[in-house]
Amino acid sequence: xxxxxxxxxxxxxxxxxxxxxxxxxxxxxxxxxxxxxxxxxxxxxxxxxxxxxxxxxxxxxxxxxxxxxxxxxxxxxxxxxxxxxxxxxxxxxxxxxxxxxxxxxxxxxxxxxxxxxxxxxxxxxxxxxxxxxxxxxxxxxxxxxxxxxxxxxxxxxxxxxxxxxxxxxxxxxxxxxxxxxxxxxxxxxxxxxxxxxxxxxxxxxxxxxxxxxxxxxxxxxxxxxxxxxxxxxxxxxxxxxxxxxxxxxxxxxxxxxxxxxxxxxxxxxxxxxxxxxxxxxxxxxxxxxxxxxxxxxxxxxxxxxxxxxxxxxxxxxxxxxxxxxxxxxxxxxxxxxxxxxxxxxxxxxxxxxxxxxxxxxxxxxxxxxxxxxxxxxxxxxxxxxxxxxxxxxxxxxxxxxxxxxxxxx
Amino acid sequence: xxxxxxxxxxxxxxxxxxxxxxxxxxxxxxxxxxxxxxxxxxxxxxxxxxxxxxxxxxxxxxxxxxxxxxxxxxxxxxxxxxxxxxxxxxxxxxxxxxxxxxxxxxxxxxxxxxxxxxxxxxxxxxxxxxxxxxxxxxxxxxxxxxxxxxxxxxxxxxxxxxxxxxxxxxxxxxxxxxxxxxxxxxxxxxxxxxxxxxxxxxxxxxx
Numbered sequence: 014x015x016x017x018x019x020x021x022x023x024x025x026x027x028x029x030x031x032x033x034x035x036x037x038x039x040x041x042x043x044x045x046x047x048x049x050x051x052x053x054x055x056x057x058x059x060x061x062x063x064x065x066x067x068x069x070x071x072x073x074x075x076x077x078x079x080x081x082x083x084x085x086x087x088x089x090x091x092x093x094x095x096x097x098x099x100x101x102x103x104x105x106x107x108x109x110x111x112x113x114x115x116x117x118x119x120x121x122x123x124x125x126x127x128x129x130x131x132x133x134x135x136x137x138x139x140x141x142x143x144x145x146x147x148x149x150x151x152x153x154x155x156x157x158x159x160x161x162x163x164x165x166x167x168x169x170x171x172x173x174x175x176x177x178x179x180x181x182x183x184x185x186x187x188x189x190x191x192x193x194x195x196x197x198x199x200x201x202x203x204x205x206x207x208x209x210x211x212x213x214x215x216x217x218x219x220x221x222x223x224x225x226x227x228x229x230x231x232x233x234x235x236x237x238x239x240x241x242x243x244x245x246x247x248x249x250x251x252x253x254x255x256x257x258x259x260x261x262x263x264x265x266x267x268x269x270x271x272x273x274x275x276x277x278x279x280x281x282x283x284x285x286x287x288x289x290x291x292x293x294x295x296x297x298x299x300x301x302x303x304x305x306x307x308x309x310x311x312x313x314x315x316x317x318x319x320x321x322x323x324x325x326x327x328x329x330x331x332x333x334x335x336x337x338x339x340x341x342x343x344x345x346x347x348x349x350x351x352x353x354x355x356x357x358x359x360x361x362x363x364x365x366x367x368x369x370x371x372x373x374x375x376x377x378x379x380x381x382x383x384x385x386x387x388x389x390x391x392x393x394x395x396x397x398x399x400x401x402x403x404x405x406x407x408x409x410x411x412x413x414x415x416x417x418x419x420x421x422x
Numbered sequence: 423x424x425x426x427x428x429x430x431x432x433x434x435x436x437x438x439x440x441x442x443x444x445x446x447x448x449x450x451x452x453x454x455x456x457x458x459x460x461x462x463x464x465x466x467x468x469x470x471x472x473x474x475x476x477x478x479x480x481x482x483x484x485x486x487x488x489x490x491x492x493x494x495x496x497x498x499x500x501x502x503x504x505x506x507x508x509x510x511x512x513x514x515x516x517x518x519x520x521x522x523x524x525x526x527x528x529x530x531x532x533x534x535x536x537x538x539x540x541x542x543x544x545x546x547x548x549x550x551x552x553x554x555x556x557x558x559x560x561x562x563x564x565x566x567x568x569x570x571x572x573x574x575x576x577x578x579x580x581x582x583x584x585x586x587x588x589x590x591x592x593x594x595x596x597x598x599x600x601x602x603x604x605x606x607x608x609x610x611x612x613x614x615x616x617x618x619x620x621x622x623x624x625x626x627x628x629x
Contacts (some may be wrong), residue, residue: 224499257485333507346489348484367491367493368498368501369501370497371491371501371502372502373503374502374504374506376469376471376489377471377489377491377599378484378488378489378490378491379480379482379484379490379491379492380477380480380481380484380492381477381481381492382481397481400481400485401481401484401485403485404484404485404486404487405484405485405487408487408488408489409487411487
């Protein structure tokens, strides 16, 4: 869910934090990436029952769309990700969040495939979200934006894909919340998805996951600078609350094992405990750093909206309580992946997906990858993950009759 | 046009291929790293899926572009709908399951036809080892000691015929293979095959 992941901040961002916040603010309405605008005669239907118009979706593309338009891969990003999957993020100056996976010669090979990645609805890097200007009032939406769902996010992406003239996506791939979108795509638009790769995801957000999200939202809302969501108007930002939310969430992205081996009980720049509440331990210092850097690039209300969208996701409930019904008669080829130490979206949840796909008679592969790095493993250097993605996409490309990068061992 | 030279293919796999119609939907239970699946896809053009207990084998198969999931025959076959496949294949796996009868019943439910291959415990060499040495047989086909074998439910060809009866399966075809993995080409009563067959391949369907 985080591109900084469990890696220590090795590189100093080449943009200073204070400028980052203002750069981030400038990206809300006018992103540096590509942008598709939909006006009032092309509204976006929302699950809560209303329509959104006008609205916009910010996206990036990599590689070339072939003549038959059969080589497009949509990458769906996680909670705090963005459209810059394989290129520098203009706010942080950091490389694309999945550049090990997506790029020339990488498993999602942009020399062969046309890759699209869009900022999610409710996000804060150019797609309509709470930090955008409400065209009706000319003021920032704040909490006036309707609550959005994973289904809404996918519907907005489908409109983008359609506007790009692509009838069928060769593949939809993504991890965590991105994986939820993949499942939603395969369920809502089976005829438009040739292959689907949900990674480290689940068919619904568990009670435990909702609980963690609620802690994060309460932290944001308890910050007096949140101003009941109207902080933009007040010229404030609930940095403390959002930072605490990020710290709590970050723990869920790692495993006990990785925390232990990375930090243990090591002390931070000191030789003894101080009998105070300063960051004595490295893990404290690390989490504080994660929290502080996050607030410079992410909008607090966006965090409320996007976490809520994940909480509301329950694919089985949307199909009469039976998950298999979400995939009946599907001809999509699925490759489900999970990681052994991921306790946010444990293997058991991926297996629920696999069982449902089998029950629906769908074509499914399932790989559980041994890793000590918890949920964040999907964003990190995990050779088995890359090998599986490359192999699966190559097999699917053969079946689709498009050139594949090959197994390139 | 195929990269597989059939003369190098494991004996039971060669016969399994003969038993499977081109272009059919196949589930290979206990598929390992997907050798047989790949062979069936390449030579018979099947829509093939696999299933194995070893996650390592599964990962390797998926990286080769095959549709394979981790699971075990005893617990995970129940998820598949009736008649989901034209063929459900169980190649040298039946003897390693906890409940072979239940597994065979599940296979007959999800596959319109079922192909089973297994080592024949009734082969005369096994009988001799037990008779004269008084020890559990250890042979090329059954290389394990009794205490470390994954093969917990051995059967003979005649045992399997009896089990087929019990689960209301009709034997459409059967072949016995000799020690070199070659088909025993002549027709003989079950008791003869049961003595000289190292392994057997059966094609079944529901009665």
